[in-house]
Amino acid sequence: MSTQTENIRRVTAPQIARRKGGEPIVSLTSYHAHTAAIVDRYADFILVGDSLGMVMHGMDSTVGVSLELMIMHGKAVVRGTKRALVVVDMPFGTYEESPQTAFRNAARVIKETGCGAIKLEGGRRMAETIRFLTERGIPVMAHIGLTPQSTHVMGGFKTQGRDEDTWPLHEEDARVVAEAGAFAVVLEGMVEPLAARITKQIDIPTIGIGASADCDGQILVLEDMLGLNPWTPKFVKVYGQLGPMIEAAVKSYAEEVKTRAFPGEDQVYR
Ligand code: KIV
Numbered sequence: 001m002s003t004q005t006e007n008i009r010r011v012t013a014p015q016i017a018r019r020k021g022g023e024p025i026v027s028l029t030s031y032h033a034h035t036a037a038i039v040d041r042y043a044d045f046i047l048v049g050d051s052l053g054m055v056m057h058g059m060d061s062t063v064g065v066s067l068e069l070m071i072m073h074g075k076a077v078v079r080g081t082k083r084a085l086v087v088v089d090m091p092f093g094t095y096e097e098s099p100q101t102a103f104r105n106a107a108r109v110i111k112e113t114g115c116g117a118i119k120l121e122g123g124r125r126m127a128e129t130i131r132f133l134t135e136r137g138i139p140v141m142a143h144i145g146l147t148p149q150s151t152h153v154m155g156g157f158k159t160q161g162r163d164e165d166t167w168p169l170h171e172e173d174a175r176v177v178a179e180a181g182a183f184a185v186v187l188e189g190m191v192e193p194l195a196a197r198i199t200k201q202i203d204i205p206t207i208g209i210g211a212s213a214d215c216d217g218q219i220l221v222l223e224d225m226l227g228l229n230p231w232t233p234k235f236v237k238v239y240g241q242l243g244p245m246i247e248a249a250v251k252s253y254a255e256e257v258k259t260r261a262f263p264g265e266d267q268v269y270r
Contacts, residue, residue: 011044011085013117013139017183019044020205025184025217027207028225031056031073033080035222045085047119047219048074050092050149055223062148065091067105074113086115087141092149095120099132106138119186121147123173127180134181142177145170145211146189159210161194171198178202186219187211210235 019025029049030036039046052073053065067090074088088109095102106118117139120126130140145160161170170190177185184205187195195212208215210233224232227241256262 010083010116013085013141013183016045016085017204020203020216022216025205025207027217027219029055029219029221029223030077030080033076036077036080036086039222040081040084043084044217045087045117046077046081048077048086048088048113048115049119049221050089051221053091055221055229061151063092063151067091067094067108071109071112074109074115078114085117086113087117087119088113088115090118090120095129096122096126099129102129103133103136103138106133106140110138117141117183119143121149123170124176127176130177130180130182134183140182141184141186141207142182143186143188144173144177145187145195148188157189159189159191161191167194167197170194171201174198174202174206178204184217187215 016025025044027043027045027047028039029047029051030039031048031052036046048070050062050065050070052069053059053062056073057065057069059065070088070091074086078086090102090106090109094105102120109115109118118133119141120129121143123142123144126142130142133140146154146157148157151157161167171194174185174187182204184207185202186207186209187198188209188211190198190208190211192212195206195208196214199206199212199215205216207217207219209219220236221229223229224236225239227238227243228246232238253262
């Protein structure tokens, strides 16, 4: 297995942190070795997001994703890549209880997948845990704003910061995770001016998704930007329509099989 440490040219968490205010950071999610190998050529970091529960496994939310599932997909992405930093999401229920529980589970993720960092959701409430992990050798990417694992508390996937009175709380979340040692922070589903303000206020890179073009970097769910999801969030630009391409290919195959036009061994293996 190719690991983060074997390849010295892999991007590291401190290198991402040093990109604050510099060239925009490119990132995408990936859950499998083959797509990760393509993304690896263009992305600074690849997130094995717990969105895989919804995108790959047809779950209604990310809440049901297990640590084992994240480790399995994390291993595949590390195997498929050489250059980008691989960040693996900590799933719901594996880090919130205490810094010690978070360390035990995050250490498993790092050791078993070979990834270079983990991501967890939450601002102020996760500050102690972020500090505990980073002081013990685990680079942490934070994630604030719309945090999908809290969908039951938030009452759905809602853009954050529509009410300006709530801005100080989001700004405090960002400041506190940066002070606790996070090397970067994802700003998800946040009104544009708030995300732009936070980006100016903190000294770690902000990675936007449905936030602001002024963030230090951007991330999208790969299947969303490839047109593979039946439902795509409004803010996502679809860069390729793979869904219809796959359907056309499967249809041609099915027709060839049914009409016995499927190429025989002598045509295929030449
Ligand atoms: O799980 C995920 O894919 C994420 C991104 C949307 C940031 O957390």
